Structures are given as structure tokens and as C-alpha cells.
Amino acid sequence: MRVSVLYFARSAELAGLRCETLSVPRQITALQLWEEKVRLHPRLAVIRDQVVFAVRQEYVLLGDQVLVLQPGDEVAIIPPISGG
């Protein structure tokens, strides 16, 4: 099943891209999804402790929470925000 992955700020610099599609199982934990991304883009590993995900535009911590994904869902990597 394919989802869209979006990279922002430092994560985009480290991965070298802003978006890609990824094939994932329908049920996957946030941590497993992160590890899959690091497998594809090893330089992401350095920001592991600073990022959260946004799944369908809701923040999700990188933990054991099982994400129930739908085809075409957006999963964004969110480094520490600094707007305003």
C-alpha cells in the first residue's frame, strides 16, 4: 500500500528530497515507519530524537503506536518547529 512521505526543513536537507511515495503495510508502528525511512535515507538517523510525524495532519510521536494507514495518506517528518 502506498503512502506519500513529506520531508521538511532539516529532514529534507538530510534526505535530499521533499517528497516520495513509500510502500508500507496497512498497520505499522510509528517507530517501524521511521526505521524504514532511515533505511532509505541513512543520514536521517542523526535527527531521530528531534522529530515527530504528522499522519493525516495529526502529530504522532515516534513510538509503538500502531498507525492505521490508508492508500494515499500523507506522512510528514516534522523537525522542531520554529515559526512565528
Add this chain to the structure above:
Amino acid sequence: MDESEDVPKDFIKLKSEKLSVDEVSELVISPYCGAVSLFIGTTRNNFEGKKVIHLEYEAYTSMAETEIKKICRDVRQKWPSVKHIAVHHRLGVVPITEASVIIAVSSPHRTESLEAVMYCINTLKASVPIWKKTSQELGEGLS
């Protein structure tokens, strides 16, 4: 204007053009409000001891707008007398002293709009997916 016609509105915009304080404050003006409170965030010339040349902002735009809408909803729950709310954030390059964000809130009396503006900027900084990148001079402190 009948007060029932002056429906409370949220004005949310992320844009790359220069922000206008006049434009944002005019959005929230209401004949039923005696107070318009404003916050303007501008770019400083220093960050962590180094001179900053400019800031550059990027956003997860769709989620940023959704999160700002949530902030507006929370403001109306906490301060029900608030009338209009405007949040404009600039994206892309913002030169020193120019505004990166302008927030305006109107209410009948001053306390609510003053408190609501502070809540808006504090919550925006904590929850809205926008990032800034500083372009700094290397190896030079402030002179």
C-alpha cells in the same frame, strides 16, 4: 450594521509577499469592537551570538492552516467575546526588520483581545508546522 450580520471571522494567510499591518488590522475592525490588539513578529539581526543576514521560512502549508484554524477555535472558546481573528505568516525570505508574522484580534473591550493575541502567538510557535532557517555570517560576532 446589525450585530447578527457581523459574523465572527478568521482570516488566515500564508504568503511570500511582504506583510501589511494596515491590511491585517483592517480585516478585524468591527463597529461592535472597541479594541484591536496586534502582534508583529519581525526578524532580528542576531541569533545565538552570530549576525543574521535574513531568515527563510517554509511551511507544511495545509497542516499549518489547519493548526491555525484550531488556534482560532480555541481562542473563541476561551474568550467568547472575541470578534475577528487574523493571522498572516510570511513564507520564503524575510529581510531583517521586516515582519514574518502579524496577528490581529478584535473584541468589544481590550482585555480579551490583548490576552487572545498573546495566546495566538505562543500557541503558533508551539504547534504550527512552520520552520525558519537563518542565513548567518560565519565566524563573526556582533560589532
